[in-house]
Amino acid sequence: MIVVIGKSGQLARELAASAPDTTVCLGRDDIDITNAQSINTTLQQYSASAVINASAYTAVDNAESEQEQAFLINDTAVGLLGEYCAAHNLHLVQVSTDYVFNGQHHTPVEVDALRDPIGVYGASKAAGEQALESIHGLSYTLIRTAWVYSRFGNNFVHTMLRLMKEKPQLGVIADQVGTPTCAAGLAQACLFAAYHAVQGNHHWTDQGVASWYDFAVAIQRLAVAKGLLDKAVPVNPITTADYPTPAQRPAYSVLSKSTLKTAFADVEQKHWEARLASMLDTLN
Template identity: 55%
Template sequence: MNKTLLVIGKSGQLAVELSKIGSASVVCVGRNDIDVMSDESIRSVIEKYNPDALINASAYTAVDKAESEKEGAFALNSEAVSKLANACKLANISMVHVSTDYVFKGDKGSPYKVDDVRDPQGVYGASKAAGEEAIQQVLPESSCIIRTSWVYSAAGNNFVKTMLTLMASKPALTVIDDQVGSPTWAKGLALACVEAATKSLSGVYHWSDEGVTSWYDFAIAIQELGIAKGLLSQAIPIKPIPTKDYPTPASRPLYSVLDKTVTRRVFADSPTHHWKAQLSSMLDELSAN
């Protein structure tokens, strides 16, 4: 029998991909359906759908804006998460929560393991770290935290779609080459979330596509594949620049590769693929649309 999974989030990249998965009965609720700052609203939605598990795909993700909107970031990424976890505890259901590589500072120089100490640099990372702590306090045995990085999809705003737009309209681009991580297609992340929810997995896991790249090399691959698939008509010069030449309100981790040793062992139904293969598949989807 299919399990019913309640997804908090409706329009974000991950929620859109979760809504397409047919292996479970997935119900996505957005801002018009639920107030995640209200215990009563959360309880009534859980009672209405009576899910087997809850997947939290909602978050405050404006990294730079968070520096000046600390209250808003912590409200959605920590307080709301605590309320959702408490509601899951009352309903005796498990919870899958999506977190981020930004809970780490990014100065380790080797892939971050699931049990490495959280050490965020900015408000966004701190708010997500606080959300992780809240879940672990409330639902230690019935929660699964999945940290991810550099998420993109055919839906929503993301680096891949921004690059395609700029490459089609600008004579040249500069892209940062000293920030290193692993891109993640939201479709693969969605499959991992569903597996975690249907199997009631608990603990902390890392999910990204395989391989390591810089934003610059990622942009180069986007342009090459974009041309090959007819999404771009011609190549433009792309120049690598260091982070210091592109100042932003929030500091980014310079190295945020996530170690997936445990993930590969536990997530038997959701194999990981190299980021270039995933990018190619996503661009195929984009060109088909």
């Protein structure tokens, strides 16, 4: 049995859908991961072999004014889960983010690159990574990912589909580059890591590179072809400066996936457009 921390998020829902017979998902009403006693009391009820932490504070802009909450969930709770797993011989799969880097690279960022976050969200996730590294005897997989979307919940794809129905035209940022990542594929990577106790730090995104503008154009093209949109509207490239936000975003978020060839060789990797097409099919 694999215990998934999280129930309503995109990744947790994909994990539950992917492995309904071998996972149990625990939400906020089931466990308080900021409290060591709650973790101990709750997790001891399960004969688990691994824990996947699919819970996180991900409100990037809100984190700038809610620093304490961001660090509580992304740092303190991660350390508490790690301590429990180390004490009970459980493998922990922790999901992290491209935001632990500064976005100033020009080639895919390697797993051992220097952490240098540019905002509170990234700093809280980086602190969580360091918390795991400091726990003696912990068996864990750290999976960094980026630009996650799914058929579930609120995400860029659902937002674009809604706006493309409502607006006569859209402006989408073209100077931030990364890789769209479907949560369905990420879930398979997390499950593989849990089943096989994959060790160390790794990056998982879908294949290829895109800007948010490229991503939006592909969403519209595929959605029109699949009958999810009646017609196309103009999608115009804009700059980050044209759309200011409280938190700074990394300009370059392409993560190197060099370790996947050996550590995740049996997990299927696909180009982001192929994953997007498959995900849109589920919305019909």
